[in-house]
Amino acid sequence: GPKVLQIPSHQIIDMGQMVTLNCDPVSNHLYFYWYKQILGQQMEFLVNFYNGKVMEKSKLFKDQFSVERPDGSYFTLKIQPTALEDSAVYFCASGTFQNTLYFGAGTRLSVL
Amino acid sequence: QQQVRQSPQSLTVWEGETAILNCSYENSAFDYFPWYQQFPGEGPALLIAIRSVSDKKEDGRFTIFFNKREKKLSLHITDSQPGDSATYFCAAHSNYGNEKITFGAGTKLTIKP
Numbered sequence: 001g002p003k004v005l006q007i008p009s010h011q012i013i014d015m016g017q018m019v020t021l022n023c024d025p026v027s028n029h030l031y032f033y034w035y036k037q038i039l040g041q042q043m044e045f046l047v048n049f050y051n052g053k054v055m056e057k058s059k060l061f062k063d064q065f066s067v068e069r070p071d072g073s074y075f076t077l078k079i080q081p082t083a084l085e086d087s088a089v090y091f092c093a094s095g096t097f098q099n100t101l102y103f104g105a106g107t108r109l110s111v112l
Numbered sequence: 113q114q115q116v117r118q119s120p121q122s123l124t125v126w127e128g129e130t131a132i133l134n135c136s137y138e139n140s141a142f143d144y145f146p147w148y149q150q151f152p153g154e155g156p157a158l159l160i161a162i163r164s165v166s167d168k169k170e171d172g173r174f175t176i177f178f179n180k181r182e183k184k185l186s187l188h189i190t191d192s193q194p195g196d197s198a199t200y201f202c203a204a205h206s207n208y209g210n211e212k213i214t215f216g217a218g219t220k221l222t223i224k225p
Contacts, residue, residue, distance in 0.1 A: 004155070033212065043156065043201060043215040056212055091155050100146070101213060103155030 002026040006092050006104035007074075014112050018080035021107045023092030025075055032075045033093040033101065034067065036060060043091065049075065079109075087111045115139050118202050118216035126224050131189040133219045135202030138183065142204040146213070147176065147187050150199045159200070160187070192223045 005024040013019050025032055034046040047057040049067055064083070069075040075094070079086055089108050093101040119134045135145075143164040148156035162169040162176045162185070169176045173192075178185045189196055202216040 035215075040150075040152070040199065040218075042217045043203075045212045045214065048212055058212075093155075100158050100161075103148075103157065105153070105155050 002102050004092055004094055004102050004104035006107050010108045012110045013082060015084055016081045019082055021077040021090050023075040023104060025094030026102055029094035029096055031095045034077050035091045036088045038088045082111045084111050115214050116202055116204050116216040118219050122220040124222040125192050127192060127194060129192055131192050131221055133187040133200050135216055136184045137204050141206040144205055145185055146203050148201040148203060156201055194223045194225050197221060197223045
């Protein structure tokens with residue numbers, strides 16, 4: 001089936017540093033999402049993105065977070081600066097209008 | 113506010129038995145309910161989904177039963193196999209554009225051989 005690729009699979013950084021999580025969505029998809037999961041528990045919505053704009057974001061999407069997809073390339077989540085509570089697995093997903101979301105395998109972010 | 117609730121948190125059944133996973137929701141605007149299956153170290157993958165105009169959706173050993181009046185649904189897995197051991201997320205969203213999908217907290221299912 002369609003594949004969403006996330007790079008890297010694991011990122012370890014020091015608190016206060018900047019990190020960029022990369023997502024290569026399914027090629028013809030237009031809607032993009034980031035979700036946060038801690039310890040295999042609930043999938044928490046962060047943000048969704050369409051036509052170059054953020055459509056909706058949750059309280060978890062702090063001011064230190066930003067997303068972009070320059071020139072149809074990777075869909076990225078940037079955190080600057082990082083905090084200890086940002087440690088989690090971040091899942092990228094893509095989809096078409098009112099259709100199934102396809103998730104990547106996640107990037108495990110460890111903030112030390 | 114927990115808009116999608118799942119129970120039980122964890123469930124263990126024997127191979128061959130039927131596993132029943134429960135889900136309820138609060139938002140009357142929700143009308144599409146996908147169930148996602150997640151194995152350790154992987155992202156969630158769509159397993160089966162139902163729209164609110166239906167009361168039942170079947171796909172092989174997996175069946176969703178939906179009660180719109182009570183805002184409840186359940187996923188039944190018949191003839192459970194060890195390979196079904198995973199975390200199952202009930203999710204929901206409305207039909208107003210491509211909104212976020214709201215997930216429940218998940219049910220961790222273990223099938224004992």
